[in-house]
Amino acid sequence: MGRCCDTVRGLIAGSVVGALVAVLGAILIPVGNNVIQSTVKKEAVIEPGTTAYENWVSAGAPVYRQFWLYHVLNPMDVVTNGATPEVKERGPYTYRTRYLPKENITLFENNTVSFSLPAEAIFEPSMSVGPEEDEVTILNLVVAGAFTVIPKPLHPVVNQLIKKTNSSLFQTRTVKEVLWGYIDPIQKTEVGVFFPYNGTYDGPYNIYTGKDDISKVSTIQTWQYNSKLSFWNDPYCDMINGTDASSFPPFLNKKKPLFFFSSDICRSVSAEYSGSHNLKGIEVYRYMLPPHTLASPKVNPDNMCFCRDKEITKDCTMAGVLDVSSCRDNYPIYISLPHFLHGSPDLNQAVLGMSPSEEHHSTYLDVEPITGFTLRFAKRLQVNMMYGHSKAIEVLSKVKDYTVFPVVWLNETAALDDETADRFKKELVSRVDMLENVQIALLSLGSASCVLLAIAACVVHRGRSTIA
Incomplete structure (x- = not known):
């Protein structure tokens, strides 16, 4: 009986951890968006030293x-x-x-x-x-x-x-x-x-x-x-x-x-x-x-x-x-x-x-x-x-x-051209994609873990109640 209780507790704990991971992924969405917006706003300003200025002075x-x-x-x-x-x-x-x-x-x-x-x-x-x-x-x-x-x-x-x-x-x-x-x-x-x-x-x-x-x-x-x-x-x-x-x-x-x-x-x-x-x-x-x-x-x-x-x-x-x-x-x-x-x-x-x-x-x-x-x-x-x-x-x-x-x-x-496209993707697109992939992965993994472990805990708990 005690071993069964430990299993349920473990599954519940795992479900909670999954939920926290999903929450972390959700939190990263506004945080990540803020990071992206802050970076773009900084680099889009037309003044010496920014990406925008370099491209603006002379057509690449x-x-x-x-x-x-x-x-x-x-x-x-x-x-x-x-x-x-x-x-x-x-x-x-x-x-x-x-x-x-x-x-x-x-x-x-x-x-x-x-x-x-x-x-x-x-x-x-x-x-x-x-x-x-x-x-x-x-x-x-x-x-x-x-x-x-x-x-x-x-x-x-x-x-x-x-x-x-x-x-x-x-x-x-x-x-x-x-x-x-x-x-x-x-x-x-x-x-x-x-x-x-x-x-x-x-x-x-x-x-x-x-x-x-x-x-x-x-x-x-x-x-x-x-x-x-x-x-x-x-x-x-x-x-x-x-x-x-x-x-x-x-x-x-x-x-x-x-x-x-x-x-x-x-x-x-x-x-x-x-x-x-x-x-x-x-x-x-x-x-x-x-x-x-x-x-x-x-x-x-x-x-x-x-x-x-x-x-x-x-x-x-x-x-x-x-x-x-x-x-x-x-x-x-x-x-x-x-x-x-x-x-x-x-x-x-x-x-x-x-x-x-x-x-x-x-x-x-x-x-x-x-x-x-x-x-x-x-x-x-x-x-x-x-x-x-x-x-x-x-x-x-x-x-x-x-x-x-x-x-x-x-x-x-x-x-x-290809060179400019590769640089653009490296400096912006790849970072945005990576951040989005991390967000999706955390949300998906956390949500799936939370749901599956919660279901497993319910199944184990019901099984114990039936035996009792």
Whole structure:
């Protein structure tokens, strides 16, 4: 009888120990989370000596810009007969960009830091379909721009200049000239889709370091010394929201969108969570621009202040394009997603050859949810120009009015390499996984031991009672 009692007591004691082990595992959950949060908050601050600062000063992964130019297949038919233009994309022509570290970095006592982003582009032949000297027939930037920039009473003068220089609505240029600049025979100055670029700077930016409040880290305080834009003449559209998209405050919430400002499109946008992905063994949250980003104000009222010309946009019902002329020296430049993805049907009908694809033409960010670091991204934009009918300009006398014409689309991409991924996993992911495994093991072992030993004690106790 005494031996049986000892067995029951031992089983009960073991069950209690199992319960304590399970409790220890449960206790480790908040303790472990606090340790992780404390470490991340410390290392995510943008100041010398932190992991974030080292990655922030210079992009660790190479950043590439791929360009596809829209080659016009029927230029003479468009000009002489008013035919619908037909295009075929040529590309990619790939350049390495953003390989230079940030410059003029200045830390301030109010927990902000200012910097400038130098712009340089190096051609990558091995990642391109051909050399920069490849020729394409594209829209003539100056002739198209003259329709809007030059007042109509002066269109006869423009016509004489076009005829004198033997220019037309379309021109044949090399890829290098189209992208980075050439001397235009009409203006006698250098023009190009991205001219000037090399040797220029974006910024200066002033952002929060997160030292006093980690939820503000990387958030832009000012751009070009201003806390708001001056392009849209509206308090809402002129807001500068979020970061520059290279990183975000840590501990992401899937239900909340990420906000970022892009100087390429002269406005702030938001991205929404679309799913989780595995990137070299690291879980990342994918955020994508929602279709309503460039929706017409009739669909998305928040875009009303981005509608600048009701005649061109058909009383603000046109979707898919953003008039950025106010921040591009009043040139009639329109930004869209490639191939007018999510745009109005009129856009695709006005130019033949468009093939919008969600997979190939949408913009996304892959962000590590604990640190907020963007580990992979694809920023896809299309540069368009607008031209229209003009009785006084012969090369525009037969064309249809108000055509938003595609010139080039780009895909700016970057992803962490294997070495960076291994270091990231070693410094963060492996520690988090180890802590979680210990927590799970203690909870599982403790709970199982507690339950099994308690059952065993009950069985033994019942057996003793039956014998008695």
